[in-house]
Amino acid sequence: MKLSLFISLxxxxxxxxxxxxxxxxxxxxxSIYLQRSLFGHKYVKGGQIYKVGFMGNKLKKEMxxxxxxxxxxxxxxxxQVVAASIAVVGSALVIWRxxxxxxxxxxxFSSALITVGWAGILTxxxxxxxxxxxxxxxxxxxx
Amino acid sequence: xxxxxxxxxxxxxxxxxxAQESKxxxxxxxSIYLQQSFEGSRYIKEGQKYKLGFxxxxxxxxxxxxPNAVVEFKKYQTNRWISIGLYVxxxxxxxxxxxxxxxxxxSFWLSVGTATTFGLFNIHALNKREKAVWYYNQxxxx
Numbered sequence: 581m582k583l584s585l586f587i588s589l590x591x592x593x594x595x596x597x598x599x600x601x602x603x604x605x606x607x608x609x610x611s612i613y614l615q616r617s618l619f620g621h622k623y624v625k626g627g628q629i630y631k632v633g634f635m636g637n638k639l640k641k642e643m644x645x646x647x648x649x650x651x652x653x654x655x656x657x658x659x660q661v662v663a664a665s666i667a668v669v670g671s672a673l674v675i676w677r678x679x680x681x682x683x684x685x686x687x688x689f690s691s692a693l694i695t696v697g698w699a700g701i702l703t704x705x706x707x708x709x710x711x712x713x714x715x716x717x718x719x720x721x722x723x
Numbered sequence: 724x725x726x727x728x729x730x731x732x733x734x735x736x737x738x739x740x741x742a743q744e745s746k747x748x749x750x751x752x753x754s755i756y757l758q759q760s761f762e763g764s765r766y767i768k769e770g771q772k773y774k775l776g777f778x779x780x781x782x783x784x785x786x787x788x789x790p791n792a793v794v795e796f797k798k799y800q801t802n803r804w805i806s807i808g809l810y811v812x813x814x815x816x817x818x819x820x821x822x823x824x825x826x827x828x829x830s831f832w833l834s835v836g837t838a839t840t841f842g843l844f845n846i847h848a849l850n851k852r853e854k855a856v857w858y859y860n861q862x863x864x865x
Contacts, residue, residue, distance in 0.1 A: 603746050604864045613857035615850045618843070624857075704759040712767075715756035718860065722747040 603722060611718040612642065614711060621707070623714070635660055636710065643713060646720045652713035659706035663699050670695025746864050753863045755785060755856050766856075778803055779852060786855055789862035795855035802848035809841035 614632075615622045621632040623639055632639045635657055643649040674692045751769070758765045758772070765772045766782050775782050778800060786792040816834035820827040 604861070607864055608861055611857070611861065613853055615853060616846045618846065624854075701761075708758040708760065711756050711758060715754065715767075719747070719750055719754065722750055722864075 607718070607721055610721050612639075612714050614707075614714060621710070632710075635664075639710075643717055646717050648720060649713045649717040652709055652716055656706050656709035656713060659702055659709055663702035663706055666695060666702065667699035670699065749863060750860070754860045755782075757853065757856060782852075782856075786859050789859040791858035791862060792855040795851050795858055799848050799851035799855060802844050802851060806841050806844035806848055809837050809844060813837035813841055 609626045612623050612625045615624055615629065622629050623632055623642075624630075625642070630638060636653065640653060643653045670691065674695065677691065753768070755766050755768050757775075758767055764775045764779075766775060766785070767773075768785070773781060779796075783796055786796050813834050816830050816837060820830035820834060
């Protein structure tokens with residue numbers, strides 16, 4: 581009886597230690613973090629670098645498994661769409677004004693600056709949503 | 724004997740689930756993520772927003788418990804200092820190019836080149852900070 585109790589305790593403590601290590605390993609292999617580059621954002625998972633894709637399309641597939649992450653991810657996409665729309669409309673406006681000889685250079689420059697500024701701010705806000713979505717995804721790996 | 728094994732198996736399962744539960748609680752209480760807002764950069768811990776501080780000095784204090792995070796954070800700081808130096812140089816060159824009677828083309832293009840290099844170093848620095856936070860979140864689970 582004493583021996584079987586000793587064996588049981590040994591097995592239980594081994595399982596306890598193993599489970600602690602296994603959870604950490606699972607987190608290490610499956611968790612995600614973001615990286616910036618000149619040509620769009622990237623994400624790292626299991627030491628491999630992947631492209632986030634246009635409007636986060638490629639990362640979206642990863643997020644699908646987690647409803648909490650999906651909510652934040654949708655907010656990221658909305659912000660990103662608004663930022664892209666401002667950038668496109670602003671650029672079109674600048675090109676249109678550029679082609680009009682009557683406009684002074686200063687007005688073209690200032691509208692370009694405002695457009696780039698707003699698009700940049702909204703892109704950063706969208707990036708924050710993406711970070712929150714990834715944090716939620718990483719958290720749910722522990723459930 | 725049979726009931727003894729049942730108890731052992733039950734104990735193992737409860738240990739596994741409680742280990743998972745405790746890791747999750749630890750993660751929820753201590754993990755960090757970065758955020759940008761109209762007020763500037765912040766980090767979030769346990770649902771609370773905190774300022775990063777100059778050169779993310781406040782974040783640095785949080786990361787101290789993770790040796791891996793500290794290594795990455797030092798790389799962030801080095802790259803950040805270089806990028807600040809390049810930013811100052813680029814601004815000085817730009818001012819020099821437009822000051823005076825004549826527009827100085829060489830200074831202007833040097834300023835553009837320095838600004839581009841600044842951008843690259845800045846991106847590299849921010850990536851290192853991101854990786855440092857990831858290491859920290861990983862190490863709080865150990």
